[in-house]
Amino acid sequence: MREFVHSGHLVRTVFGTGTLGRLREEAEALGRTRALILTTPTRTALVEQAREALGALTAGEFTGARMHTPVDVTERALEAVRETGADCLVALGGGSAVGLSKALAVRTGLPQVVVPTTYAGSEATPVLGETRDGVKTTRSAPEIRPRTILYDVSLTLNLPVRTSVTSGVNAMAHAVEALYAPQPDPITDELALRAIRLLASALPRIAADPGDGEARADALEAAWLAGTCLGTVGMGLHHKLCHTLGGSFGLPHADTHTVVLPHAMAYNAPAAEDAMRRIARALSGPGSGPAPDAPTAVYDLITALDGPRSLRDLGMTAEDLPRAVELATATPYPNPRPVTADGIAALLQDAWSGHRPPPGDPLAAQLHTLLGEVTSSFDRAPDPRTRQLLTDLVRHLHGFAADNDLTQAEWNLAIEFLTRTGHLSGPTRQEFILLSDTLGVSSAVDVLTNSRTAEATPSAVLGPFYVEGPPPRAHGDDIAAGLDGAPLYVDVRVTDIEGAPIADAVVDVWQANADGFYDVQLPDQDGPVLRARFHTDADGGLVFWSLVPVPYPIPADGPVGRLLDATARHPFRAPHVHFMIGAPGRKTLITQLFVAGGQYIDDDTVFGVKDALVVDYPEQKGPTPDGRAVDGPWHRLTYTFRLAPGA
Numbered sequence: 001m002r003e004f005v006h007s008g009h010l011v012r013t014v015f016g017t018g019t020l021g022r023l024r025e026e027a028e029a030l031g032r033t034r035a036l037i038l039t040t041p042t043r044t045a046l047v048e049q050a051r052e053a054l055g056a057l058t059a060g061e062f063t064g065a066r067m068h069t070p071v072d073v074t075e076r077a078l079e080a081v082r083e084t085g086a087d088c089l090v091a092l093g094g095g096s097a098v099g100l101s102k103a104l105a106v107r108t109g110l111p112q113v114v115v116p117t118t119y120a121g122s123e124a125t126p127v128l129g130e131t132r133d134g135v136k137t138t139r140s141a142p143e144i145r146p147r148t149i150l151y152d153v154s155l156t157l158n159l160p161v162r163t164s165v166t167s168g169v170n171a172m173a174h175a176v177e178a179l180y181a182p183q184p185d186p187i188t189d190e191l192a193l194r195a196i197r198l199l200a201s202a203l204p205r206i207a208a209d210p211g212d213g214e215a216r217a218d219a220l221e222a223a224w225l226a227g228t229c230l231g232t233v234g235m236g237l238h239h240k241l242c243h244t245l246g247g248s249f250g251l252p253h254a255d256t257h258t259v260v261l262p263h264a265m266a267y268n269a270p271a272a273e274d275a276m277r278r279i280a281r282a283l284s285g286p287g288s289g290p291a292p293d294a295p296t297a298v299y300d301l302i303t304a305l306d307g308p309r310s311l312r313d314l315g316m317t318a319e320d321l322p323r324a325v326e327l328a329t330a331t332p333y334p335n336p337r338p339v340t341a342d343g344i345a346a347l348l349q350d351a352w353s354g355h356r357p358p359p360g361d362p363l364a365a366q367l368h369t370l371l372g373e374v375t376s377s378f379d380r381a382p383d384p385r386t387r388q389l390l391t392d393l394v395r396h397l398h399g400f401a402a403d404n405d406l407t408q409a410e411w412n413l414a415i416e417f418l419t420r421t422g423h424l425s426g427p428t429r430q431e432f433i434l435l436s437d438t439l440g441v442s443s444a445v446d447v448l449t450n451s452r453t454a455e456a457t458p459s460a461v462l463g464p465f466y467v468e469g470p471p472p473r474a475h476g477d478d479i480a481a482g483l484d485g486a487p488l489y490v491d492v493r494v495t496d497i498e499g500a501p502i503a504d505a506v507v508d509v510w511q512a513n514a515d516g517f518y519d520v521q522l523p524d525q526d527g528p529v530l531r532a533r534f535h536t537d538a539d540g541g542l543v544f545w546s547l548v549p550v551p552y553p554i555p556a557d558g559p560v561g562r563l564l565d566a567t568a569r570h571p572f573r574a575p576h577v578h579f580m581i582g583a584p585g586r587k588t589l590i591t592q593l594f595v596a597g598g599q600y601i602d603d604d605t606v607f608g609v610k611d612a613l614v615v616d617y618p619e620q621k622g623p624t625p626d627g628r629a630v631d632g633p634w635h636r637l638t639y640t641f642r643l644a645p646g647a
Helices: 019-029 044-057 071-084 095-108 161-179 186-208 213-232 237-249 253-271 273-284 294-304 318-328 341-353 362-376 384-403 408-423 431-438 441-450 559-566
Strands: 012-016 035-038 058-062 088-093 112-116 127-132 135-140 148-152 487-496 506-510 531-535 541-547 576-582 589-595 634-643
Touching: 012 019, 012 213, 019 044, 019 088, 019 112, 019 148, 035 044, 035 071, 035 095, 044 058, 044 088, 058 071, 071 095, 071 127, 088 095, 095 112, 095 127, 095 253, 127 237, 135 237, 148 213, 161 186, 161 213, 161 237, 161 253, 161 273, 161 294, 186 213, 186 273, 186 294, 237 253, 237 318, 237 341, 253 273, 253 294, 253 341, 273 294, 318 341, 362 384, 408 431, 408 559, 431 441, 431 559, 441 589, 487 506, 487 576, 506 541, 531 541, 576 634, 589 634
Parallel strands: 012 148, 035 058, 035 088, 088 112, 112 148, 487 634
Antiparallel strands: 127 135, 487 541, 506 531, 506 576, 576 589
């Protein structure tokens, strides 16, 4: 049984475009009146924007923030805090400004308002890394975490593509390590996977169009989510290595994260197989088969984005590697795979050389190559929609086969099942529609196609028993033609969504008999019955006689029936009458009206019942509305159909 502990953190997060303008409001919400602005020397324009937003709350600024948060810089910034009398800190920029703000906060207790301009995500963590005498150490404490984070997407639009890529991969590292941390929990897992999916999608879009605001927003959201994950669980090998390399060898922070991440993942992959599978799926995107291997997929993403891939290119020398191994293994820390000097030496050698990590699963690599060959075969399809649908279908099918380790025998059984389904389909029985219905696909497509106008009557599945060109009937006719069953007087109207009547609307009606069969299921039936086509009158009205519908089983003597048996499901549909209603300038409505209180209303085998379509069929006694003589009680169905505008 899995066990976990999740601790929530109260950090006010404001996300949007133009949120920098709320800086004074957020500082005042903390009860503060003197804000010290912290940033790096190059952010002059941003400082001016912040001063304008803060107005009289501006106490001063310190623009000397540096990478890896050197302690001597922090000490100079402390002097600025004392000289300005600041009672809160406002950090503007990336990890350097945020790190300085955290270092000051932990020493002074001052609250922080952070405005990130990169995707580092450190603003969302309670982690502080500081460098003293060439050694970087980290610590974590609740008071290190900012009180408020202002995410302003507009401030990232001019972030260079390279910086966007490296800070984005830095954020991805937070999410990756959270998935194999020693104290994972379901909330953190979901946040981490969403962060990886967003970054895998956003970073290529930013590289293609740096001004893509939606891609920038996705990346910024991912940075927040990933930082939140890292603030919930502990750090592992990747962050330890990056802090060592950055603090002791002066390597650029985000670039180092970008180079090291795929190699740290490859090192941990044998001890974190489940996490790597989930990461590979997240990197692949929706509807695609799994990436061949999570570490190589990250490396390939970085390569495609022209990100840094070797420590050598960042300025590290081969002579530095033994010292880096010594520092990285000096102190034990949690990691899924034991940290050994030989293992870290091999890892750093690969990262220094920039080699692509070898795939951990050659079989997955073959499947990924095959998937690429198949999907690329659709590239020349002249119709874009056909290309999209086939490509996505193949990705889902290949992903299903890989995720479930499908055997040849199982796939042969599936082919045989579909073959039998096809053999049973014909003019009077559509086994494929039954299959679609019982798997809920028909209802899903119905929702996507017909549920976009809330004011209109809800739709429902067509079902397998509709027949084109039902016989025309007149108002007041009895479509039951004397069959046994409880008489039903149907009195319905057809209007638009504002309630105006629609005259001459075509209304097709069909239903099963009292034994649960449609006429097309009865070879001895002489002609159509319980099936008709009407036209509404000038007031949009229509009346006719029929029978109260009863529950009935879908045909269960074929492949679909055996599928239901195999999953211990019943074949019954809730009692209903089918309607198909069309009129010029209106969207055709295909729907069903279900009997309130009827059997299987909450367990319809094709998932076709919607609450708004469950209506009363009250029992009546005495004279009928049209004077028809009825022996005993009868029932009445009254309903108004509202048609959405459309072709």
